[in-house]
Amino acid sequence: MLQARRHLIRAARTGAAEAPLGRPGARAGRSPVVAPLAARSVARGMHPLARGDENAQLYAYDHGVKSAFDAIVPVLKQVSALQHEADFELQAQTIARRELGFELPVSLLADAWVEQLDMRRLFAWCVFETYRRFCDEVFTTDPLGTGGDSEFQAFLQTCGFHTLDISPCADGRMAHVIRYVLRLPYRPVRRRSYAGGLFDIADSLDKWVETELFRFREGRPNTADEPTRYLKAVVYHYSSVDPAHEGCAAHGSDTARAARAGVERLLEFQQAVQNTHCCGASIDQLLIGMDTDTDAIRIHTTDSAGGIDLDHYIDARDIYDCTRALSVIEAQEWITGHVQAASPGTSEGMSRFMVHLLTNNLSQIDYVLRYHGGHYSDTGHAERFIGVGIGFEEVQLRNLTYFAYLHTVEEGGQDLDVGIGIFKRLNVAHGLPVPVVVRYDYHGHVPGARERATGRCRRVAGALNERYPDLSAQGLLHTLLVIRDVNAAGRIEVLDCSVGAHLTQEIH
Amino acid sequence: MLQARRHLIRAARTGAAEAPLGRPGARAGRSPVVAPLAARSVARGMHPLARGDENAQLYAYDHGVKSAFDAIVPVLKQVSALQHEADFELQAQTIARRELGFELPVSLLADAWVEQLDMRRLFAWCVFETYRRFCDEVFTTDPLGTGGDSEFQAFLQTCGFHTLDISPCADGRMAHVIRYVLRLPYRPVRRRSYAGGLFDIADSLDKWVETELFRFREGRPNTADEPTRYLKAVVYHYSSVDPAHEGCAAHGSDTARAARAGVERLLEFQQAVQNTHCCGASIDQLLIGMDTDTDAIRIHTTDSAGGIDLDHYIDARDIYDCTRALSVIEAQEWITGHVQAASPGTSEGMSRFMVHLLTNNLSQIDYVLRYHGGHYSDTGHAERFIGVGIGFEEVQLRNLTYFAYLHTVEEGGQDLDVGIGIFKRLNVAHGLPVPVVVRYDYHGHVPGARERATGRCRRVAGALNERYPDLSAQGLLHTLLVIRDVNAAGRIEVLDCSVGAHLTQEIH
Structure with a gap:
């Protein structure tokens, strides 16, 4: 009976004509124009499988962090208006303490009576100080911790995978993909963000080799000899609200192109592993699309050989709508049956993993419905700073950071140009500087690693200022240099800050 | 009796006072002022263990290649003198064919009657064309081939090592260290040259991981489970003729500093392996010094834990002098006894390997005696071009190439600056351009690898011209862009040449 009901719902949602290859539930081609989720499933309640408590907790955290960053401009406006009053410093610090939770650097306030307050420096300093406090919170109180790292790793292995390596687009609207959109613990999942999801094959190949060696030498x-594989996923993105403009910039807002590029890169990685290592060495692959307006995902179906079908995918929005009136058990069974029917060639383990991701995503769809009316009001970019380097695992929030994952400005210049372009519109157009956090994580147990990370920070900061000399000269580009010992799992260490060398101690 | 004789010779050469720790034969501290080898062992004949035939073959090859490069300037002088004559092109091509073995590009000669010949372009073109022909010879006729690749690999394993990874200084006077100075086959030995021998630990760590995985997965x-290790060697250098000026530039011609830096880097690499991988993971290490005037090496002694003794080493010059009057068998036994006595804590396998290297080096000392009167006349830099990128295994000749092993100009800028400085004195001071070959090797069986190597070449060439805008604008910096598929083991592929796009086809 459940089977019949499932089919009824599915037929009502997608229609046989939408699945030309006869796969039930797999939607063909670019999705037909569908009304935004908010309109279809008015925010009148929770999905039976959505975790309301977790949603509340995640929302409170997201809201708290964003509010801290967003308080900076209003506070500085107040401070600016006061700068020629007699008790300016006292008033300014009172406001800052109350609204931001910290005092402003005395050195930047003290000269206001002689000259104008340097609002650019002050703004950059506040962004960096807020970032530092945000990091400290993540690394000391673990607000996003799920406590389920080892459970997830065990589950992953029962699905046939020993490592999950995800490359989303570097777009800030996807920075929350691991912890929010897919509801995975962020520590056991490897995240490497690249513009357009076009990950570096050599980097992934190195990780594959290292992973295999750890399995051989240390059994971890x-x-x-366990028949598990390295699972590499690409997450591309699109916009259901404004598909022609707010999709992936790296692929000209062309969803089909973004998906195709992801598959091509995955295949290249797979062939790189197969051709470099013999004896059946390979990887498994997953292609996921994500709507940056609703956070709904779609997972492309795979055949028995693990090949990804560009034209067919399972959409979590459909699942949400088809199962929201069911009981928990009915909904779970519906999803399992739906995935198996839509992707009959897929291995049992991969099917189970897809069910896991799609089910998790229902909570996020619910989250966006409940807290953002079905789709985000900031459909476009609204990042608060640019993150350059290697690290930033603490950033699991949407539209907080534009990532440029790079070793050198020379190699990552194009990604950086995109980020600087975004911040020219967001900040420079309003007279505010671009705040860039240059960050390199290092393994403290490797001799000299800290010194090399430090050297990298300084080299990249120098190259940044050379690449954007006009911004730099006008005080419209500010950098914070930080490193972090991933073996110590502690706080970040602030090396330097362009706002003024004498501020470093205050930031510390 | 042989034992007594050996000790007699040793005592006569080094004296008890020179080995304060009581190790026979191990010389202490910075070497006492010793007359150059030529003066001590007049070039009156071959050492019993020197391979005269191989020396003749290696000399002929070195001489042939250098002569080809060194013919360029005299030919261009002749051509320049003729440029306003009526049958200029005919005469120029006749001379070029006869002296260089190839014709000059018609496009560069054709306009000579209108304007001056562009000698800078012509010079760069000739250097690049000679380089291309040189590469083709290496990769098609294998003039340096020993045919002993697998024998060497087998011997290495009997000594307790499965990989030999050598980092010499990037100085062009050490480019022949593998095939000439140490008389090893160059294909099975990994060479990574860095200024001052200060190799990149992350690069070596990646290679260690990859090597171990191949052993685990493929048994190669x-x-x-074979109790062999990865052997990492650093070769620093010094000058016996002009120690204060012609030593290692990266270490201010300070031999002790160069040696110490090498040991520190080796220890850091060892600790990186030990701390990153458990279960007894480690490497073995070797520190070798080389006199760039005589090509004599000295190998630092090691203790039973594999620790390198900075203050004690075994000098091949001493061995040469002490054994040159012996028979082949006597000499071999003398060297074995000498190494064991000088480095009693060293494992039997490592001792055997040290004996192998020291014995091999006797041929090179003989080579320099016979063909260069005991020390090279070009004690300083005399490189013919700069090689930038990853590759250049075909360059096994002294003072032919200044290497800058790099992925980006941003990271390798300091090495490049040293190279450009050398070529300002060698070429620019005489109005000639700096010829730079930008080269990336790639694995053709990895999808997209050729495109990535091509992209790297173009990016690095662009960054080079940006870094040295004055040279670039004056036509004093020319680049040849080449790639090579190491899986195909074929010729290099020319991508582009700054001499003029229309020349690329002619170069091909």
Whole structure:
């Protein structure tokens, strides 16, 4: 009976004509124009599988962090208006303490009576100080911790995978993809963000090799004779509200192109592993699309050989709508049956993993419905700073950071140009500087690693200022240099800040 | 009796006072002022262990290649003198064919009657064309081939090592260290040259990981349960003729500093392996010094824990002098006894390997005696071009190439600056341009690898011209862009040449 009901719902939602290859539930081609989720499933309640408590907790955290950054401009406006009053410093610090939770650097306030307050420096300093406090919170109180790292790793292995390596687009609207959109613990999942999801094959190949060696030598996360594989996923994105303009910039807002590029890169990585290592060495692959307005995902179906079908995918929006009136058990069964029917060639383990991701995503769809009316009001870019380098695992929030994952400005110049372009519109157009956090994580147990990370920070900061000399000269580009010892799992360490060398101690 | 004789010779050469720790034969501290080898061992004949035939073959090859490069300037002088004559092109091509073995590009000669010949372009073109022909010879006729690749690999394993990874200084006077100075086959030995021998630890760590995985998965070069190790060697250098000026520029011609830096880097690499991988993971290390005037090496002694003794080493010059009057068998036994006595804590396998290198080096000392009167006349830099990128295994000749092993100009800028400084004195001071070959090797069986190597070449060439805008604008910096598929083991592929786009086809 449940089977019949499932089919009824599915037929009502997608229609046989939409699945030309006869796969039930797999939608063909670019999705037909569908009304935004908010309109279809008015925010009148929770999905039976949505985790309301977790949603409330995640929203409170997101809201708290964003509010801290967004308080900066209003506070500085107040401070600016006061700068020629007699008790300016006292008033300014009172406001800052109350609204921001910290005092402003005395050195930047003290000269206001002689000259104008340097609002650019002050703004950059506040962004960096807020970032530092945000990092400290993540690394000391673990607000996003799920406590389920080892459970997830165990589940992953029962699905046939020992490592999950995800490359989303570097777009800030996807920075929350691991912890929010897919509801995965962020520590056991490897995230490497690249513009357009076009990850570096050599980097992934190195990780594959390292992972295999750990399995062989140390039996972690499992021994090499376990029949599990390295799972590499690409997450591309699109916009259901404004598909022609707010999709992936790296692919000209062309969803089909973004998906195709993701598949091509995954295939290249797979072939790189197969051709470099013999004896059946390979990887498994997953292609996921994400609507940056609703956070709904779609997972492309795979055949029995693990090949990704560009034209067919399972959309979590459909699942949400088809199962929202069911009981928990009915909904779970519906999803399992739906995935198996839509992707019959897929291995049992991969099917189970897809069910896991799609089910998790229902909570996020619910989250966007409940807290953002079905789709975000900031459909476009609204990042608060640019993050350059290697690291930033603490950033799991949407539209907080534009990432440029790079070793050198020379190699990552194009990604950086995109980010600087975004911040020219967001900040420079309003007279505010571009705040760039240059960050390199390092392994403290490797001799000299800290010194090399420090050297990298300084080299990249120098190259940044050379690449954007006009911004730099006008005080419209500010950098904070930080490193972090991933072995110590502690706080970030602030090396330097362009706002003024004498501020470093105050930031510390 | 032989034992007594050996000790007699040793005592006569080094004296007890020179080995304060009581190790026979191990010389202490910075070497006492010793007359150059030529003066001590007049070039009156071959050492019993020197391979005269190989020396003749290696000399002929070196001489042939250098002569080809060195013919360029005299030919261009002749051509320049003729440029306003009526049958200029005919005469120029006749001379070029006869002296260089190839014709000059018609496009560069054709306009000579209108304007001056562009000698800078012509010079760069000739250097690049000679380089291309030189590469083709290496990759098609294998003039340096020993045919002993697999024998060497087998011997290495009997000594307790499965990989030999050598980092010499990037100085062009050490480019022949593998094939000439140490008389090793160049294909099975990994060479990574860095200024001052200060190799990149992350690069070596990646190679260590990859090597171990191949042992585990594919049993090559041997299975992981074989008790062999990865042997990493650093070769620093000094000058016996002009120690204060012609030593290692990266270490201010300070031999002790160069040696110490090498040991520190080796220890850091060892600790990086030990701390990143458990279960007894480690490497073995070797520190070698080389006199760039005589090509004599000295190998630092090691203790039973594999620790390198900075203050004690075994000098091949001493061995040469002490054994030159012996028979082949006597000499071999003398060297074995000498190494064991000088480095009693060293493992039997490492001792055997040290004996192998020291014995091989006797041929090179003989080579320099016979063909260069005991020391090279070009004690300083005399490189013919700069090689930038990853590759250049074909360059096994002294003072032919200044290497800058790099992925980006941003990271390798300091090495490049040193190279450009050398070529300002060698070429620019005489109005000639700096010829730079930008080269990236790639694995053709990895999808997209050729495109990535091509992209790297173009990016690095662009960054080079940006870094040295004055040279670039004056036509004093020319680049040849080449790639090579190491899986195909074929010729290099020319991508582009700054001499003029229309020349690329002619170069091909």
